[in-house]
Amino acid sequence: MIARLHILVLAALATSLTACATQDRTATAEAIAATAGLRRMVIATGPFDLTAYVRVRDPAQPMVVYVEGDGAAWRSRSEPSLDPTPRYPMGLRLAVLDRSPNVAYLARPCQYSWGSACKMAYWTDRRFAEEVITATSTGLDRIKTTGRLHLVGYSGGAAVALLMATRRSDILSLRSVAGNLDSEGINRHHGVSAMPGSLNPIDVAPRLAHLPQTHLVGGDDKVVPPLIAEGFIARLGEARCASIIRIPKASHDDGWESVWPVPIPSCRNP
Template identity: 35%
Template sequence: MRRIVWLSMLLLSACATPSERFAGVARGLGFDELTIRTERFAHRIYSHAGVGEGAANKTLHVYLDGDGTPWLQKRWIAEDPTARNPMILKLMAQDSAPSILLGRPCYHGFSQTDACSNKFWTSHRYARPVVASMAAALNRWLETSGFTEVVLIGYSGGGTLAVLIAPYVEKVKAVVTVAANLDIKAWSEFHGYLPISDSLNPAVEPALSPDIRQFHLAGGKDDNVPPFISAAFVKARNGAQVIVYDDFNHQCCWVEAWPAILNKISAGSRAFIADGFR
């Protein structure tokens, strides 16, 4: 009987959409789910259970996922761009601080809605309407909470969005990016891709306020977003810091190291300097 149930679960999982599988993992980790709608898009938000309880004067960690799967086999545009590997959830699950995952427009089950077009996960993935809607959704969520400070934590393309969103959320006090393509022109040229010409490029946007701490983490063996991209971005911005983990690539080994990384972020830049990171 158990074998039949197990096989049935596998079959259901195989038939599920990427959004459904992602939501299933979130539920399995005990995260709550809600939807916030802005003037243009709907956004899925996953949060630690009880994140709103006793939040006054506390810091909220806001996680932003990467680009997921915009293309299938680099040839066909995906119908659902939601991440097939929910690594962002595994990071958030290890975070003892109050935290939420802010979903991107047209991800997490909204790809076929009237407001959405596949351009919002391909050429316009970092476009102004995407940035504006994500900032509006976060500000709306914060209105009903007691949090006084926000740390934006973005993985891959989510790091790109974290830098772009930060100026529009007054409570942001720090931005942490992990393997993020912070210069989308340099990243496209490195891979020989067509330029993402209808998206905003953090590398040419105005620098963030010096009041916002910036930690940009890169993997020394990352052949998707090589560390020179983060290093060049940081070089032009006073106060920002790049931290290169020599043995990490785009996916390994961020999940395993995440608790230690969070401790260093809480301690500030001196903790990374003491450990000899550059």
């Protein structure tokens, strides 16, 4: 009985600490978003509530949507965190630098907004699962102002953006920053286990060859090395619409704000 009580107390303490951490990280996100006039909204998508920050100045123009990375998904190489909400939301930091009239930021499931569907698997081995991509695509439908979108994905958010783009007809362009364009390739590179519950963007690369796309890679990125983007471009088959920009001194989570935004990509003439 005492042991059970001890477990319940520890569980309650962990829940309390997680809630406090989320509140602190939400306050950080609010402060960042406010610098560019982005306002918070929470989108109910069925299994997940997604947090978004949105600014609309000209509803007739396309919207640029930034998809956040994996956030604080892991405490160590082998230990998942209790809360994936990012401490340093790079996707949001890039969004506030964008002077486009319509800009939106989409957090990933269970970042900032918690719900009954938030199981640890959704920020570990199922972070690119079918239900995650479907829910995030629903989020896009709720925030878009016109029929056209430009997508930007940071880190794991790039995988989500690319996977969404294969099933939508309203995407004008893709940009990735330190993008996870091949989740299984990255796992092999780091010697970690595969994610059978997740989809892998490189598997659908040929279906994206027609979309203008730019992939930014960091010369000092030890998490997603440049070879990942190179392999993805090779898998496209036709690379007329794709390019890689190498930022020599950028690491996975540093060096991007100083070069952002990069121009919206376009396809080269044949």
